[in-house]
Amino acid sequence: MYSIPFLLAVARVSVVQAVVASSRDGSSETQLTPDAIGDFPAVAFGNVHPTSSTTRPRCKAFPGDSSWPRESEWSRLNNTLGGALIHPLPPGSVCYSTSSNFNAEACSFLLRNASRTTFYQDDPVTILTQWPQGNTCLVSQNPSGNCTQGGYPVYVVNATSVKHVQAAVNFARNKNVRLVVKNTGHDSGGRNTGAGSLSIWTHYLKGFGFLPNYQQPGGNYRGPAARVGAGLQVWEAFAHAERYNVSLPAASCLTVGSYGGWITGGGHSPLSSTFGLGVDQVLSLQVVTADGRYVTANPQANQDLFFAMRGGGGSTYGVVTSAIVKAHPQINLTIASFSFTVANTTSTTPGPSVTIADIETFWKGFNEVFAFGIPTVDAGGYLWTNGIQLGSNSYQMQVQAQMPGLTPIEAASFVQPLLDTLNKLGIPVAITAPTTQVYSSQTGSRGVAPGNGYFASRLFPRSTFENATLFAAAMKAARATVEAGYVFHGLNMAPTLKVAGYPAPAGLNPIWRDVVMHADVFTGANMGALTSAEGAAVQRRLNGYMDALRVATPGGGAYFNEADILEPNWQTSFFGVNYDKLVQVKHERDPWHVFWAPTTPGSEAWAVQASSELPTQNGRLCRV
Structure with a gap:
């Protein structure tokens, strides 16, 4: 009996061998050569200045099309790659009795044990937010319907060298195949997957x-x-x-x-x-x-x-x-943590976790915590917070002042003014002993499993915190999100140009240099259990609450890596005044439109032809 189902483990044997070989002989720097291209023009390099008369099809080639590469061409690509081409099925296919890949033991492993292992992050197609794939093959004990590839790529290149990446890019460009790039699968908007695509899996480029x-x-x-x-x-x-x-x-x-x-x-x-x-x-x-x-x-x-x-x-x-x-x-990272809750029962003994009865006192404390964000970031710190609804008229505020370079005594002294303010309000929080460790010695569970959540984000400029009217409006809007059942997750930081140092500038939205808080607003919805229309309704409701935060943060934006894929005016929100320059670089560097991902510069020229009201990647990619 295998400790991990055989069919799941065997797929990783060649991957592990390739990684070991790469780490030993430095082959990660091996490049594609004319000899390797030989008489296989599908992997030949491109001319960065194609002639103006060059025409491209309206849509990327799709399985079943006459333009889709023949099996012999995929085979030749695999030969060029030295066997690194994978033709994977969705992991959840082992749970479907209608699938040729059905395996009850493997399904049990996915349901009960996979989240405690690195299985999903080491899987060539898994993305950790599932709904952009189309929810066509979810892991379930007794799934209904059939498992289909949906928005997952058809082929994956397990890239362990530069040569692998080059051959994949050339093949996708020359054969007009949609190309996606995936690492560990953490992107929340489906930028790392796509139906009918060839995926470059960079996960094992670990030099x-x-x-x-x-x-x-x-x-x-x-x-x-x-x-x-x-x-x-x-x-x-x-x-x-x-x-x-x-x-x-x-x-x-x-x-x-x-x-x-x-x-x-x-x-x-x-x-x-x-x-x-x-x-x-x-x-x-x-x-x-x-x-x-x-x-x-x-x-x-x-x-x-x-x-x-x-x-x-x-x-x-x-x-x-x-x-x-x-x-x-x-550098050390020292963390001073506490929380306070409003509920029917109260605790009068000071401590790092207390309960109070008066709800308005709770929200005053909520505001004071965020006001402390300015002194925290000005001291080089990072204020981590969660505002959570626990139940009927019960809420909790979780706080961590994460202070790089401070000792526990210094961190406790730093956060004491905030504790004094909260104590005067009637919230008897106290910190017993801040924890500290070398920043890079952090450890924790390396297991991870796919989810199906939805969220949006907002970048708060310093002016929102320093203008009393805007700050009051922002806190009112944040309170409304928590009262509506969302989690309001605040991260106070100030990555100014002064602390950034050399080199600058960057294509990053310049608003980041004036930011004092990045906040995520999480829903509790399981998008995998909802219809397309229901999922779209979840997005619209969240966007309504986000609008109040946007009004209270003029000149702000949203964090590209953690944002609603349907963020209004995303070009400005994600990239600010840099957007036009980024589009220019895109057009000059990629006139063939080899690379495409939603809400990236220049992506408006293309769209996925999907029936879902949410922008899933389960469909053909075509020019608009």
Whole structure:
């Protein structure tokens, strides 16, 4: 008896072998050569300046079309890739008795144990927010209907070298096949999946090299740095950082692949008020562009790509294979935590978790916590909060003041003025002992499972906190979201240009340099259990509450990596005044429209032909 069902484990054997080989012989830098192309023009490089007379079909080739590549062509691609082409079924197919892949033991593993393992993040097609795929093959004990591929890609390239990425890009461009890029699957808007597509799976580009005396071309940066593979996950990057006694700012979720979508969308962390955003860590990018070439983008070479790919949206201009990032001195992260709840019972003993009876006192305390966001970020900190509805007229406020570089005594002293204010209101919170650890020594569950939630976000400029009228309106709107049953998740940070340092500028929405809070508003809806119309109604209701937050935050925006895919006026909200420049880079670098993902610069020219009221990726991609 196998400890993990055989059919699930066997698919990973070749992947693991490829990764081991890559780490041993450095083959991740192997490139596509004329000899490898040979007489197979489908993987030949492109001309970055195609003639104006070149015409392209209105839609990308789709399975069943006469233009869809023949099986012999897919086979030749696999030969070029050295066997790295995967033809995967959805993981949930093992639960469907109508599927040729049905396996009760494997289905039981998915239902009971997979979330405690790395199975889903190591799966070639799984995306961790499922509804953009179309919900056509959900994992269920007794599913109804049939499992279909839906919005999942038809073929996946398990990329463990630059050559793999180049061959995939060239094949997709030359054969007019939709191309998507996926790492660990954390994107919440379906930018990493697509029906009838070829997917480049960068998850196993996990190279790492410490550069203790790195000198940036041009001499503008000298100091410790690291070369990181695009597929390196946070927990893996932290293990390397620990080994060399440095700090590598990375996403808060330990399973995220920080050097792909995280940096191309912006990238915030508990160190954002101290060292800046993810884009501010990047000194150089190694990229495969739409013509299939492998280039270096930095402040001296391919400056347009270096600008656009730091915050200007992923899956748009090229595929990042690796990056060189700053390595900061090792730093501690000290966290002072407390919570307060309003309910029928009360607790008068001071402590880190208390209950009060008066609801208006609770909301006054709610406001005071957020007001403390300004001193927190100005001290280089990160204020983490959750406003939650617990039940009928019962709410909870969870607070963590995450303070890089402070000792527990210093952190307790720093947060005491906020506690004094809350105590005077009648909320007897107290902090017993802040916790502290080396930032890069963070550990935790590496298991993760797909969900089907929905949320939106808002970036709050400093003016909203400093203008009493706007702050009152923002807190009123935030309260309304919690009273409506949403979770209001606030993250106070200030990634200013001063803390960001060299290099600048970036394609990131410039509003980030004036931000003092990024807030997510989460619904409790399971979008997988709803019809298309019901899901669209969930989105419309949430958008109504978000409108009040938008009015209270003039000049704000939304975080591209964590946002409603139907964000109104997304071009400005996600990218601000940089949008037109980003579109120009897109057109110049990708005249073939090889790369496409929803709500990325220039994406308006294409749309997925789907019947759903929500923008799923389960459909043919065509020009508008």
